Amino acid sequence: xxxxxxxxxxxxxxxxxxxxxxxxxxxxxxxxxxxxxxxxxxxxxxxxxxxxxxxxxxxxxxxxxxxxxxxxxxxxxxxxxxxxxxxxxxxxxxxxxxxxxxxxxxxxxxxxxxxxxxxxxxxxxxxxxxxxxxxxxxxxxxxxxxxxxxxxxxxxxxxxxxxxxxxxxxxxxxxxxxxxxxxxxxxxxxxxxxxxxxxxxxxxxxxxxxxxxxxxxxxxxxxxxxxxxxxxxxxxxxxxxxxxxxxxxxxxxxxxxxxxxxxxxxxxxxxxxxxx
Amino acid sequence: xxxxxxxxxxxxxxxxxxxxxxxxxxxxxxxxxxxxxxxxxxxxxxxxxxxxxxxxxxxxxxxxxxxxxxxxxxxxxxxxxxxxxxxxxxxxxxxxxxxxxxxxxxxxxxxxxxxxxxxxxxxxxxxxxxxxxxxxxxxxxxxxxxxxxxxxxxxxxxxxxxxxxxxxxxxxxxxxxxxxxxxxxxxxxxxxxxxxxxxxxxxxxxxxxxxxxxxxxxxxxxxxxxxxxxxxxxxxxxxxxxxxxxxxxxxxxxxxxxxxxxxxxxxxxxxxxxxxxxxxxxxxxxxxxxxxxxxxxxxxxxxxxxxxxxxxxxxxxxxxxxxxxxxxxxxxxxxxxxxxxxxxxxxxxxxxxxxxxxxxxxxxxxxxxxxxxxxxxxxxxxxxxxxxxxxxxxxxxxxxxxxxxxxxxxxxxxxxxxxxxxxxxxxxxxxxxxxxxxxxxxxxxxxxxxxxxxxxxxxxxxxxxxxxxxxxxxx
Numbered sequence: 001x002x003x004x005x006x007x008x009x010x011x012x013x014x015x016x017x018x019x020x021x022x023x024x025x026x027x028x029x030x031x032x033x034x035x036x037x038x039x040x041x042x043x044x045x046x047x048x049x050x051x052x053x054x055x056x057x058x059x060x061x062x063x064x065x066x067x068x069x070x071x072x073x074x075x076x077x078x079x080x081x082x083x084x085x086x087x088x089x090x091x092x093x094x095x096x097x098x099x100x101x102x103x104x105x106x107x108x109x110x111x112x113x114x115x116x117x118x119x120x121x122x123x124x125x126x127x128x129x130x131x132x133x134x135x136x137x138x139x140x141x142x143x144x145x146x147x148x149x150x151x152x153x154x155x156x157x158x159x160x161x162x163x164x165x166x167x168x169x170x171x172x173x174x175x176x177x178x179x180x181x182x183x184x185x186x187x188x189x190x191x192x193x194x195x196x197x198x199x200x201x202x203x204x205x206x207x208x209x210x211x212x213x214x215x216x217x218x219x220x221x222x223x224x225x226x227x228x229x230x231x232x233x234x235x236x237x238x239x240x241x242x243x244x245x246x247x248x249x250x251x252x253x254x255x256x257x258x259x260x261x262x263x264x265x266x267x268x269x270x271x272x273x274x275x276x
Numbered sequence: 277x278x279x280x281x282x283x284x285x286x287x288x289x290x291x292x293x294x295x296x297x298x299x300x301x302x303x304x305x306x307x308x309x310x311x312x313x314x315x316x317x318x319x320x321x322x323x324x325x326x327x328x329x330x331x332x333x334x335x336x337x338x339x340x341x342x343x344x345x346x347x348x349x350x351x352x353x354x355x356x357x358x359x360x361x362x363x364x365x366x367x368x369x370x371x372x373x374x375x376x377x378x379x380x381x382x383x384x385x386x387x388x389x390x391x392x393x394x395x396x397x398x399x400x401x402x403x404x405x406x407x408x409x410x411x412x413x414x415x416x417x418x419x420x421x422x423x424x425x426x427x428x429x430x431x432x433x434x435x436x437x438x439x440x441x442x443x444x445x446x447x448x449x450x451x452x453x454x455x456x457x458x459x460x461x462x463x464x465x466x467x468x469x470x471x472x473x474x475x476x477x478x479x480x481x482x483x484x485x486x487x488x489x490x491x492x493x494x495x496x497x498x499x500x501x502x503x504x505x506x507x508x509x510x511x512x513x514x515x516x517x518x519x520x521x522x523x524x525x526x527x528x529x530x531x532x533x534x535x536x537x538x539x540x541x542x543x544x545x546x547x548x549x550x551x552x553x554x555x556x557x558x559x560x561x562x563x564x565x566x567x568x569x570x571x572x573x574x575x576x577x578x579x580x581x582x583x584x585x586x587x588x589x590x591x592x593x594x595x596x597x598x599x600x601x602x603x604x605x606x607x608x609x610x611x612x613x614x615x616x617x618x619x620x621x622x623x624x625x626x627x628x629x630x631x632x633x634x635x636x637x638x639x640x641x642x643x644x645x646x647x648x649x650x651x652x653x654x655x656x657x658x659x660x661x662x663x664x665x666x667x668x669x670x671x672x673x674x675x676x677x678x679x680x681x682x683x684x685x686x687x688x689x690x691x692x693x694x695x696x697x698x699x700x701x702x703x704x705x706x707x708x709x710x711x712x713x714x715x716x717x718x719x720x721x722x723x724x725x726x727x728x729x730x731x732x733x734x735x736x737x738x739x740x741x742x743x744x745x746x747x748x749x750x751x
Contacts, residue, residue, distance in 0.1 A: 029497075045554075045555050047546070071555055087454035089491040090493075092493075092496065219452075222518050224541050225519070225520040225535035226534075235528070235529065240683075240684070257635060258636070260636075261531045262559070268552070269551070269557075
């Protein structure tokens with residue numbers, strides 16, 4: 001559970017995204033694209049889920065990418081190479097179904113770009129033609145562009161402020177692609193409004209669309225039911241039934257409000273920390 | 277004249293609702309001796325048959341009465357590795373105490389006059405732990421060369437590990453969470469089972485040579501066949517019940533509606549009541565409704581009312597149950613304690629819908645009133661909704677404590693492991709062996725939710741069968 005390396009991928013506009021490589025041979029040996037771990041930074045810490053961005057069975061390491069948001073992600077992003085995590089367990093959740101869909105589009109927004117990276121590599125490996133659309137608020141917050149350009153056949157970069165790539169939202173580029181050609185899969189990871197917008201764009205085209213959800217979790221094994229989400233009117237647990245679901249069937253409003261349950265408490269603990 | 281039963285002392289309810297310290301105090305030696313002396317040492321003791329693990333209750337109480345506490349401790353430990361735990365959490369009023377000769381015929385649970393067997397067991401358990409009395413592992417050359425994997429460190433897994441280890445078998449326990457104990461730690465609150473007691477009992481297993489690996493989910497990081505390939509000669513699955521059941525009514529996913537598992541895990545395992553010193557949050561409502569009538573519902577209610585007190589909120593926690601108190605499956609002591617602590621009870625209430633505010637937080641519950649109909653297959657009278665009786669209860673937090681289903685993490689990736697329609701593992705009732713040779717199971721993953729001691733009963737049976745299985749292999 002030792003952190004073997006740490007690298008700051010982005011640090012701009014008050015947002016910091018950090019890449020950590022963690023020694024965990026057992027997880028590295030089994031991890032597949034789309035799966036996640038649940039970790040604790042320290043004994044007093046929370047259990048939080050994070051997608052496995054890369055697993056190296058040879059070195060026995062897994063790579064995680066974390067954006068500072070609440071206290072736990074701040075502590076994690078602030079850890080140094082050589083530090084040890086209190087606990088890490090995984091791999092959890094169903095792996096992405098990797099097969100030949102023909103042509104696939106992967107849409108990543110913000111730190112969600114990290115999560116489409118393993119899926120892009122796996123889909124490419126399965127013979128798909130892979131286009132990635134990655135977007136961020138501004139140039140300084142864009143991550144993994146070089147890696148995704150290498151992994152995919154095409155890579156479209158969008159920024160909200162136009163400071164790099166094209167100006168605008170990822171959904172604009174997505175719509176254009178869908179209008180021009182047939183695709184077998186759209187796969188989206190990012191903030192809830194982005195994933196919701198992606199499902200709105202793909203619906204009229206009838207293209208199979210998966211989103212990897214970022215529900216709150218405690219144990220990650222189906223025991224607590226914290227991560228429940230309505231999909232097609234049925235209650236599912238993101239941790240054991242997901243984390244990927246048919247984006248067109250997800251109740252985004254419910255997910256968004258459930259993810260806000262602790263907003264007040266988060267603000268409070270972060271204020272305390274900053275004051276301290 | 278018959279002697280009065282000795283009741284264990286309890287902390288005053290006004291004080292105890294402000295912390296998570298233990299409520300029921302251990303007997304003093306004088307109290308224990310007085311209570312032990314009430315036992316009439318029946319020629320054919322029924323209490324023993326009321327115990328799922330068959331503790332020789334008559335003998336240990338007889339030893340106690342003669343102040344042979346060491347003897348009493350080892351008598352219990354012959355059948356039960358965890359007297360300090362069972363003495364605290366066993367529903368004795370449905371088990372040994374109900375079978376006690378002092379329980380009046382036809383009573384639904386033990387009479388007040390029944391011997392306080394659980395209090396005596398606890399006294400002896402704590403005495404043994406305090407004196408560091410140790411059961412030694414019996415050296416058995418044939419068995420000491422084999423190793424057994426135990427999946428899950430809850431009551432079933434720990435019990436099985438203990439039974440095997442004392443026969444000299446090398447046992448490795450795999451636990452998915454970062455801490456051991458399963459439901460004993462994430463479910464049962466410290467005011468019922470203090471953490472130092474739990475740690476002591478688990479330490480006693482480690483001293484017997486049991487190795488425990490936390491953060492290891494079998495079925496994810498290792499498959500059953502990989503365990504065999506690594507040289508484990510047998511596997512015991514003590515997976516517990518995993519998935520929380522919900523009511524399936526509208527509004528159930530509103531914010532601040534918790535499953536009992538989530539609510540209790542946040543507090544008991546992650547110490548959310550110590551937020552922000554501990555980082556896991558939990559919300560605390562002003563008007564909290566707990567749905568259910570089992571031990572988990574009582575635990576959730578008692579945790580909830582403590583959180584309200586500790587946060588300066590005027591306490592308002594209500595248990596809503598579909599039947600009446602007599603049908604509640606919870607321990608009588610827990611129901612009493614909840615009531616003393618100010619938890620309100622609304623019986624014959626069936627939730628129909630939760631309603632929320634514009635931000636998606638629960639604000640009220642609509643429910644119907646029920647009356648009791650005919651008994652169901654289990655003998656409990658079924659609740660029947662009274663038409664047109666719908667009413668609303670204001671609540672800004674709800675906890676659903678209506679049971680658990682099988683967790684499929686391991687069974688889902690092990691097709692050879694046969695399960696029933698509920699997802700529970702099917703076993704041979706004589707040996708607890710599953711459809712895979714050398715794989716045994718016990719506890720809640722077999723036959724659904726039960727008590728700690730029932731899980732241990734199954735685990736003991738499985739341990740016996742594992743020893744037979746290994747013995748045959750060793751020959």
